[in-house]
Structures are given as C-alpha cells and as structure tokens.
Amino acid sequence: MDVRTVCLGVLTLGDATGYEIRKMFEEGPFQYFTDAGFGSIYPALKKLHGEGYVTLHEQAQDSRPDKKVYSITPAGHEAFTAATARAPGADKFRSDFLLAVFFEHFLPPNMIAKAVDERIGWYREKLEHMQSCDRSGWGAGPVFVNQFGQAVYGAAVKFLEENRDSLVESAGDTPKTEAAE
Amino acid sequence: MDVRTVCLGVLTLGDATGYEIRKMFEEGPFQYFTDAGFGSIYPALKKLHGEGYVTLHEQAQDSRPDKKVYSITPAGHEAFTAATARAPGADKFRSDFLLAVFFEHFLPPNMIAKAVDERIGWYREKLEHMQSCDRSGWGAGPVFVNQFGQAVYGAAVKFLEENRDSLVESAGDTPKTEAAE
C-alpha cells in the first residue's frame, strides 16, 4: 500500500505529526502495513496537504522547528476508505535470513547457528510484544490483526526452535546441490 | 537484500538470462528473497557485468533479441558469499489485507468476508505449492526454507479459517474505537 494511504490511515485514528506517524510505522500493527521512514513520510504529507486530504496546524516550539500537526479532511477520509475498499495486493514476506539459510553451504555452521539463534530471539521479541498488548477497547479488526500476527510469528518461533539443531548439524556436510522447484 | 546480490544468488545455481532470473524471483523460494521485476533486474545485471561479477554470452535467435546468458565469476561468487555472511536484515512482512481488516469498520461485512476468503485461497495455494515440491536431492538449507514457509503459511491458513466467521459476524457492529498499542 502506498505511503500516502497508510499516513491517511494513521490520521483516521487521530491527529499526528510526521515524527509521530513514523513512530506508528515502527511499532505496533502499522509496522505490518508499511516500511516508510522520514524519506517517504514528509513528502507524502506534503502531497496529501496539496491534494486537500489533510490540513496542517503549526504549533510554535521554543528550541525546535515548529510542530506540524496534520488532521485528515473529509476528502481524505473518503480517499482512505476507497483505497481500503479496493482488492488488497498480495501479502509480502521477504527474508534476508532465509536467503542466507538457503545458501548455508557457503557459510560455516557456527555462522548459521548464530543467525538462527538471533532470528529466534527477534521473532520471540515481536511475539511477546504482540502478546503483551492490552486489547480491551479494541475493535474486531485490530484484535484479528494482533492475533493473526501471534499465530504466524508463533509458528515461526516454534519451527525455528524445533529445527535449529538439525539444520546446524547437517549444514556442515551438505553437498553443494542445486535446489529445484 | 539488494537486487544485485539476489541475482548473483540465482547465478550460483547455474547460468541464466534476465528473463529466467525473473521467473526464479516469481516462483519457488526466491519469491521470499526479493520482489524485483525487469525494471530492477536488467539494470542490476548490467551493473554486475560492469563490476566483473558476471560474464555474458549472447546466443543469436531467429526472430527475437539475442539471448543474453549470464554466468557468475569467481569475484561474483566471493561478493555473494560476503553478502550472505553479513548479519541479515530483519524479516519483512507487509499486508494490504491486514490493513483493510484493521480498518474493517470502514467497510461493509460482505467485503470483509470476501477479502478473508480470497486471502485464505491465496495462502492455501502458496502452501500447496510448497508441499508439492519434490525435495529429493535438496540440501539442508533449501529444505529448511521450504519447511519454514510451510509452517508459517500453514499457521496463517489455520488462523484465517478458524477466525473468519467471528470476524465477519462482529465486523458489522464494531464501534469505531481507536486501537491502542
């Protein structure tokens, strides 16, 4: 989904600055909707403002640039709803870790073991964060997204933990064969 | 992972044309390593050739452009191994579908039901493709990647099937609350 649409999504939940939008994109459910950082967010907000989808309120600050608080407009709300009503694109899952594992025969087993252990920790941390959320007051949609994430990341952790040792043990003597699919 | 590195990865498995590389990126395990299409692949191959990481053999064809077959060089192989030896970046999962579900209160329940049903079908198809692979002759890495995918996509299918009805039933009367995390 393009950055402007996801920014509009954040603003349907309440007014926000570019900096606050980036925080939303880094943590919580929005990290599963977009990857955008400042390089994309500020240009997107500028464009949304130009299109009339958001309004801007600047609050002076003492020793920092003026705080720019964005609010969604009715036109912006309609644009966001129209975007979510369109058939969603394919889910995307991309993993540098799986690429490294796929080519494990090029790497020493200790490096594979380390990579798997770090990825187990990474998934555990993501899973614990999802599990520790207080979902009281949430709608059906956010609850569903949180639980979907728990199911998928839980399966990832479980698989990695259960198969770590057999991968590491066989990684050192796997013949360099081509994978065919 | 950048497009050039993944192209080198394909070429460690055997010589290939740009068109063949794109097919590798669309199907099989490489679809979980990169999203690149022609717009990225041809420029990447051109740059890899300029850097001496690949060589090029052109085969004349009757009524089509000459077939350009790329081969990895020892320098390219070293570059690829070095790239996979670096600490892999975070796994990335992005879903337009989950964004739509998160904001389900903006959509009619029948649209939510349709989106969930289509996504169930999509994950089932991906899962069936992974399961139907003939893994004989594969190394430990490719088998691990295939099984990881099955575990994760299997969990996704299971969750969607088990929770589809309760989402759709509550989607029509969810109060428009803010999700907090």
Place this chain on the structure above:
DNA sequence: TAATCATATATCGGATCGATATAGGAGTCA
C-alpha cells in the same frame, strides 16, 4: 480467428529508501 500467454530484450517516470543535516533536551555512565 481472436485473445491470451510465453519468450526475449529493454527503458523511464515516479515512488521509495536510508543516510544525512540541523539542533536542543533528557537520560546514562564512567
């Protein structure tokens, strides 16, 4: 027979990304 898909090579305009710039306040640690 027409439409669609496959096989081939590519480019381009627009979007995105990650580093960088500027800068002060708060918290941590030796």
Place this chain on the structure above:
DNA sequence: TGACTCCTATATCGATCCGATATATGATTA
C-alpha cells in the same frame, strides 16, 4: 561533570526500486 546515547522535531537528496510500457514473434486456448 562531561561524553555519549536517545528522544524530539523539521526536512532533503542521491541511489535504488517499481510497474508500466515498448517491441515482436510463437504457442496455446476459447
């Protein structure tokens, strides 16, 4: 107490990526 790191704010820019488009023939399907 000072250095370092993190947080809070605004942004830009060069490089990379993306998806549509171009060209064109053969194979397959309805």
